Amino acid sequence: MLDKNTLKELKERLLEEKTKLDSNLNKIAIKTDEGYKARIEDLGREEDDNAEEMEEKEANQGLIKVLSKNLDDVLKALEKMEDGTYGHCENCDEEIPIERLQAYPAATSCVKCSK
Ligand SMILES: [Zn+2]
Numbered sequence: 650m651l652d653k654n655t656l657k658e659l660k661e662r663l664l665e666e667k668t669k670l671d672s673n674l675n676k677i678a679i680k681t682d683e684g685y686k687a688r689i690e691d692l693g694r695e696e697d698d699n700a701e702e703m704e705e706k707e708a709n710q711g712l713i714k715v716l717s718k719n720l721d722d723v724l725k726a727l728e729k730m731e732d733g734t735y736g737h738c739e740n741c742d743e744e745i746p747i748e749r750l751q752a753y754p755a756a757t758s759c760v761k762c763s764k
Pocket of ligand 1: 738739740741742743758759760761762763
């Protein structure tokens with residue numbers, strides 16, 4: 650069972666992570682109703698630069714996907730803390746070992762189920 654102090658510590662780490670992910674996402678993406686979209690930088694570049702720009706945009710899109718997935722996990726974990734289900738595996742409802750939560754506070758499933 651998670652004690653209050655551990656829970657508090659994990660919550661602080663999740664909030665830190667949320668702030669970090671938010672600012673990283675906002676640098677490369679704009680939040681829309683359908684999720685995060687890559688910013689299209691219009692810096693008045695020459696047309697020759699378009700291919701490069703497209704490549705950069707594609708790379709960002711991949712990064713945005715990873716970051717917003719991580720952000721989702723963090724938000725979900727924070728929600729679970731609120732309703733008291735944090736630390737239980739979403740799949741089998743077993744308690745997630747504290748070591749796993751400390752390594753990855755946003756974990757929503759036990760090691761067995763995440764494989
Ligand atoms: Zn499980």
